[in-house]
Amino acid sequence: MAGTVAANLGLLAFFKYAGFLTNLAPDVLIPVSWKIWFSDIPLPVGISFYTFQGISLVVDTWRRDVSPHALEMLQRRGRNRAASLRDLSFYISFFPQLVAGPIVKARDFLDQIGAKAWREIDWITVRRGLIVGYFLKIFVADNLAEQTGALTIGAEKVAGMSTVVSLSLLYSYSLQIFADFAGYSLIAIGLGALFGYKLPPNFNFPYLSTSITEFWRRWHLSLSSWLRDYLYIPLGGNRKGAGRTYFNLFLVMFLGGLWHGAAWKFAIWGSLHGIFLAIERLASRRQGTDQVPAQSPQATRFFSISAFQRFCIYTIKWLLTFHVVTFLWLTFMMPDMQSIGAFFEAATSMRFSFSGPPVFALGFYGVAVVAYHAWGWLREHRSSIATRLARSRLEPLCHALLIFLVVTNPGAPRGFIYFQF
Known part of the structure; x- marks a missing residue:
């Protein structure tokens, strides 16, 4: 072996x-x-x-x-x-x-x-996988790629961008890389089902995550589970003390970053994800040990929070997670560390002038990814409503609309991002 x-x-x-x-x-x-x-x-x-x-x-x-x-x-x-x-x-x-x-x-x-x-062919999986997959790739990812390519034109030009343009391009790339890779995975799952084979899901609405730990339970599921089963657990997992657990998390993510490419920027990307995972695990352990059970009605009222407060906490955690993940995608997009530094210079320049295409692309094509994740939220939190909608005539009508958009407004053909890995 x-x-x-x-x-x-x-x-x-x-x-x-x-x-x-x-x-x-x-x-x-x-x-x-x-x-x-x-x-x-x-x-x-x-x-x-x-x-x-x-x-x-x-x-x-x-x-x-x-x-x-x-x-x-x-x-x-x-x-x-x-x-x-x-x-x-x-x-x-x-x-x-x-x-x-x-x-x-x-x-x-x-x-x-x-x-x-x-x-034996599961035609529902075939239809959903191929239509949604090609829509995410051809309509969303390829059209966004026409704008996000501006982030690779050189450090000097990137540094001259305004705050609005630079952030619009970064958000667009965050949505693009999801649409590109999730689109390919859905196409693969649909093709597999067409030949009678069931392939595992690879994405579970990752931009709904409220922590980096949850993100890796939703993003690239097949890689996460592979690293867990064949690397993290054989290293000892979380069975050999807290210090060893934090080291294992960091090492697994460091090697996962290098798996994406032979460059320091991928190693930095994996290392930072590993550090955030270790910090979140440490924080959750301390939160668990520091909690004091409420012993009286007064204490219960003191520690309880309203639905609005829970919503605010959820929103803040979601925003922080999304932005951490999004800014770390710079290591995938930028050709070198100098360009990454130039991006932060542009993003913090407080220049608010902008050109139309980057902002339009984010709003027009990015809304499809937002709608896709809204559907995911509905499935997770209002499953009965989602089930009724999926069984209604609305789904085939939506699929017809997706096919229409793919045919009438495809982006310039581009290879899949993960082909390079």
Whole structure:
């Protein structure tokens, strides 16, 4: 098990991080010509995703987390070994989610491999996944990308932007990266269902989060659960004391940041998320130990809060979480740290002049992401109303409107953001 996991990680490190690591070494140890050679190694498409699935296959089998049927399939001998190799290759290379997820664990997929019948297709999942997914990508993300590209034009030009324009572009990118990645995930889920396979959900309305901890329970769910099952828990999780727990949280997020790309900006992004997770866990522990139970009616009245106060607290926590997540997205968008510094210079310049397109794009295309999350809030807090709406004629009418918008107002075609990872 250790050898095969090391082999998978070794291939990933060679193709993805060889140039980054060799550039850290002094020229005396590694010649410049070697550094150039390592930096020019082409990155296989989707290597981060299918490497994680290969590790899942090895570890789940070693732990006996797969079903007896899947274990028998993996252990075929003689002539049946070719069928076993076929099924394993199919799991690793299943095309809908091959290059950008969701990351599928072996224990969740192997038992699904087999002949499929037309009547088994979940057409509701197909329709919802494909229509909403293409809408988020083509109408929302691609149109927003036409404006947010201005953040990459150079530090000097970014620094000259006004506060309104710079913040509008940042908010637009925050909505764009969600629409782009969630759109791809929904398309993959819809295509998987079209072929009779159930892929795990990858997003659960992440911009409803009121803490960074909750955000990572809603954003890129397949990566979060993978890091938890194959990295955080084997490191000890939260079973070896508070200090070790905080270190594990930080390390997992640091490595998760590096998984996104071989650059310091991704390491900083992951590290900051890890620090916020550790701080929130520490705060929740202290809050739990510092609470004093109310012993009298007077104390009960003193500690109780009104519905309006709860709403204000919820709103403040939501605003803080959204802005922390949004500002950390700068490390994904900006080409270097100098450009990030230039953005903060522009955002704090208190220049309120603005041009129409960035603000219009945020208001017109961004409202779709807001409406999507409003639907998510309704599902979570008013589930009976959401169920009635989903079963009514309103859903197919909404889907018809989404198709109309995709056809009549698509953005310039662009690759998916997570293809680079």
